[in-house]
Amino acid sequence: MNNNTHEEKTEHPTEHHIKKFQKKGQTKYSRELNALLILFFSFINLWWYKEKFFFQFNRILLNGLSFNSKIITDQQDILLGILLSVKEIIISFFPFLLCLLLIILFPPIFFSGIKFNFRSLKFNLNKINPFLGIKRIFSVQIIMEMFKNILKLLFIVSIICIYSWICFSKVLMLIVENPKYALLDGLNITSKCCLLVILGLIPIVILDVAWKEFNYYKKLKMTRQERKEEYKETEGNPNIKMRIRQQMRIIARRRMMLDVPHSDVVITNPIHYAIALKYDETCMKAPKVIAKGEGLIALNIKKIAISHHIAIISSPSLARSLYRYGEIGQYIPGPLYKAVAEVLAWVWKIRKWKKDGGSIPKKPNNIQVPSELNFTGKRKNNV
Structure with missing residues (x-):
């Protein structure tokens, strides 16, 4: 038993083993890639509809800040105004939200074959065990993920700080500009900053995808003993199969x-x-x-x-x-x-x-x- 435990995983995984691995929720899909896709397509969507968003919000702000004597006397007008503003915001952001939803759901399914696993919804007391929870929190994988996220955060903050320092004079000039043009210039500055962040994340994502791919196939590899046990599981024990055939012959004869x-x-x-x-x-x-x-x-x-x-x-x-x-x-x-x-x-x-x-x-x-x-x-x- 100890020999099997320390045996090296040198065998290539079988189709049956890969399917079992995927059913457990294991996947090679990178979360960093998913985050990058969300940021990229959100940026493209916002850039494409920036004028529409600008004029819609400009109109909503003007309507909201304009004074009307009926607001004080008629509560129905207040409620109606709020509902109309919410409706306009939803209509304006609907393409953006739809695109965001598609990016969140479809890439993981298409790129890694993720399947919905309802077995994880089963009640399990081990999931609420505080000792096991602490063990998972301080596991090597969680620490590595935390370290990676801290580095990524520092990298993004560095890009934002450097860009803000370069554009500091432009940001100060927004104070003296017309509010309408100041908002447009502010959106342009923010968009360029977002684009730089996205470009800066690409090397991180490439490294993460390569690491996930390597780690995924490393976990998938099997020992010789595991292959033998899987063969028995899929093909069946020869003695049991012989007995089954004998019983089938007897039933067919009767x-x-x-x-x-x-x-x-x-x-x-x-x-x-x-x-x-x-x-x-x-x-x-x-x-x-x-x-x-x-x-x-x-x-x-x-x-x-x-x-x-x-x-x-x-x-x-x-x-x-x-x-x-x-x-x-x-x-x-x-x-x-x-x-x-x-x-x-x-x-x-x-x-x-x-x-x-x-x-x-x-x-x-x-x-x-x-x-x-x-x-x-x-x-x-x-x-």
């Missing part, structure tokens, strides 16, 4: 024996093989094999046929060919149609004789089987 009383004729070897055939000209295009067997199974088929007054005919070559090339529940092979037709014709004559009387029909002799289907050996895998 079901086959239940179909023998519904057959029209049983063709025998006469000792080794027995094949039960059924033909209904109204719904079958050819006779079907409904039961077959050798040895004790053949004897049981004959016993059931005798007890249910099913016609039995001995034709060694035809019985061997049907046993070898016929499948249970399937139509007989085409080259055997003529030989089986002779047998069925005799069966129908027997039925007519039992009903009307007269001379007993003679059994067909020397039933010819095509040379390509002539079988003399024994089949190893029988039902």
